Amino acid sequence: MAADSSDSTQPLLRVEGLNQYYGGSHILRQLSFEAKLGEITVILGRNGVGKTTLLKSLMGVVAVKTGSVKLDGVDITKATSYERVRLGLGYVPQGREIFGRLTVDENLRMGLATKPAGTAVPAQLFELFPVLKQMINRRGGDLSGGQQQQLAIARALAASPKLLMLDEPTEGIQPSIIKDIARVLRRLADTGLNGQKMAIVLVEQYYDFAEELADQYLVMERGEIVQRGRGVDMEAEGVRAKMSI
Numbered sequence: 571m572a573a574d575s576s577d578s579t580q581p582l583l584r585v586e587g588l589n590q591y592y593g594g595s596h597i598l599r600q601l602s603f604e605a606k607l608g609e610i611t612v613i614l615g616r617n618g619v620g621k622t623t624l625l626k627s628l629m630g631v632v633a634v635k636t637g638s639v640k641l642d643g644v645d646i647t648k649a650t651s652y653e654r655v656r657l658g659l660g661y662v663p664q665g666r667e668i669f670g671r672l673t674v675d676e677n678l679r680m681g682l683a684t685k686p687a688g689t690a691v692p693a694q695l696f697e698l699f700p701v702l703k704q705m706i707n708r709r710g711g712d713l714s715g716g717q718q719q720q721l722a723i724a725r726a727l728a729a730s731p732k733l734l735m736l737d738e739p740t741e742g743i744q745p746s747i748i749k750d751i752a753r754v755l756r757r758l759a760d761t762g763l764n765g766q767k768m769a770i771v772l773v774e775q776y777y778d779f780a781e782e783l784a785d786q787y788l789v790m791e792r793g794e795i796v797q798r799g800r801g802v803d804m805e806a807e808g809v810r811a812k813m814s815i
């Protein structure tokens with residue numbers, strides 16, 4: 571029976587025994603975790619531990635070698651990225667990857683690729699990120715780094731995902747915009763875009779931001795999850811020290 575997405579005790583995302591390789595190197599080792607609606611799952615780990623590889627595997631950008639990925643009870647291990655987006659995955663890649671020569675409006679429309687022609691960009695996006703409304707006809711490349719990050723998040727939200735995955739959204743962003751992004755992510759997890767809770771998987775190296783938002787945390791080292799727990803226990807469980815060495 572498929573999990574009922576309105577039941578927040580059922581995980582929306584279930585990853586089991588995931589392994590990934592680049593050539594001969596074993597990059598992800600036997601990863602298993604779950605993400606629930608209404609919760610922010612933070613994945614912490616230093617440079618090169620495999621965080622981006624994990625998100626790319628979940629998005630189908632790189633093919634999963636062994637293990638399984640289920641979304642709302644549906645096995646998506648072999649699904650294409652397009653199918654995953656259609657089924658409710660949203661992805662904000664590391665480095666943002668917005669289209670610099672396209673306008674803000676055109677970038678947002680790119681996020682609607684899996685929707686029927688004529689589908690409008692959800693108006694609530696401009697409530698979450700008012701700056702995008704002001705800049706709607708500017709080119710993406712003319713925005714500040716923080717504005718581009720907000721655009722990348724809004725583009726991922728355009729298709730109204732159930733699960734939003736973000737790869738180091740605070741990288742190179744000014745503190746005031748980091749605060750705005752934190753507020754938006756909390757609100758999305760709690761009430762989503764249209765009153766439907768969302769699950770968020772947030773990859774981060776910036777400890778304070780991660781701790782503020784984490785309902786659940788996972789720590790990765792060399793392709794493995796070496797520690798996990800509830801967000802409220804992160805400090806007591808010594809995660810800050812792990813990240814600052």
Ligand SMILES: Nc1ncnc2c1ncn2[C@@H]1O[C@H](COP(=O)(O)OP(=O)(O)OP(=O)(O)O)[C@@H](O)[C@H]1O
Nearest residue numbers: 592593597615616617618619620621622623624664
């Ligand atoms: N396309 C690739 N081909 C071969 N090796 C790769 C490739 N991409 C990443 N790697 C290697 O895989 C490992 C994990 O990389 P990954 O980018 O997933 O780490 P990360 O945790 O996201 O790091 P960062 O915090 O710097 O973004 C690293 O050793 C990296 O050098």
Ligand SMILES: [Mg+2]
Nearest residue numbers: 621622623664
């Ligand atoms: Mg990375």
